[in-house]
Amino acid sequence: MEWKTRVTELLGIQYPIIQGGLAYLAYADLCAAVSEAGGLGQITAMSLSSPDALRTEIKKVKEMTDKPFGVNFAIGQHGRPYSHLVDVALEEGVKVMSVTGGNPTPFFDQLKGKGVKTLVLVAAKRQAQKAEELGADAVMVVGQEGGGHLGRDDVGTMVLVPRVVDSVSIPVIASGGIGDGRGWMAAHALGAEGIEMGTRFIATKECIHASDAYKDALMTSSETGTTVIKRTLGAPARALKGPWTEQILALEAKGAKYEQLKSYISGETNRKFVHDGDVESGYGWAGQVVGLIKDNPTVEELIGRMVNEAEQIRNGWNFNE
Known part of the structure; x- marks a missing residue:
C-alpha cells in the first residue's frame, strides 16, 4: 500500500513520518534508523x-543510510x-532543515536560494x-x-490541525499526542x-542517549503522567511528573522569576535525567502520548x-466496497 502525500514527495521519503528534534537525544543513531525505516530522521543541531x-x-x-x-x-x-551551524549543514549537503521556536526570519534569509526544504514547527x-x-x-x-x-x-491537536490546514496552502504535518498507527x-x-x-521515538533501541530510567518512565507513565512547567515564564513546556518538576511548579506558584528558576530548568538538569537517569535532580520532556507507550522496540519495528x-484502518475506511 502506497503512502504518497505532498510530504513524502517533498522530502523523498516512503512514509510521511518525521522524527522530532529531541534535544540532547536526536543524534546519528536515531536519525539514521528513522530514515532507513522509511521516515525522516533528524539531528538536533543546537544540542x-x-x-x-x-x-x-x-x-x-x-x-549509516x-x-x-x-x-x-x-x-x-x-x-x-x-x-x-546552518553553514555546516549546507556544506555537508543536508537537503532538509527544520526550525523550532524563536523568530525564523534569519533562518530563511540564510537558506534563500540554497535548494533546502524547510519545515517550521508552529503551535498556532x-x-x-x-x-x-x-x-x-511545510509546517509541523x-x-x-x-x-x-x-x-x-492550550489548543489540542484535534482542533489545531484542521484550523491550520484551512489557513495555509502548504502541507501540514501533525504533531502532539501521536504514537501509533x-x-x-x-x-x-x-x-x-x-x-x-x-x-x-525516545523509547526505541536506537535512541541510545536516553537513560534506562527515562525510557522506563515513558513506558510506565499514564496519560496523566506529565505536567506543564515554565508557564509563568511565557514558555509552557510539557515534561514527565517527578520530584524535580514538582519543585519547579512550587517555585512558579510562589512567583519565582527566571533568575530563580534558571538552574532548575537548565539543559544541565534536563541532561541529568535524560542522560544519567537522575530522577531526583533532573527532568525529562514528554507528551501525553506516554499513556500509549508500553515497550522499547527498534525503530524499524515501531514504524x-x-x-x-x-x-x-485504511482498509476499513473503504466504506463503498
Missing part, C-alpha cells in the same frame, strides 16, 4: 557543542547564535501563516498534548499530510507496526 560536532553527526548519518534526513535548529530555547494558526509567508515548504503543527515546548493557547490515520483525517513524533495498524 551539540560545536560546528565540528554537528559535522561529525552528519557524516555518521551518511555512513543513503536515505534523506534533516537537521533541526531549536533556535528559541538556547539563546545562542546558530548561523554557523498565525504562526503557520507567517511561516508560509516566509517561504516554508504541535497541539498541547505534545512534549517539550508548546504554544501558549491510529494517531497517524487520525492526523490524515484532520487534513494533515504527515506526522511528527518525538516522545514515541513497521504503525504501517500495519494504519493499513488496517
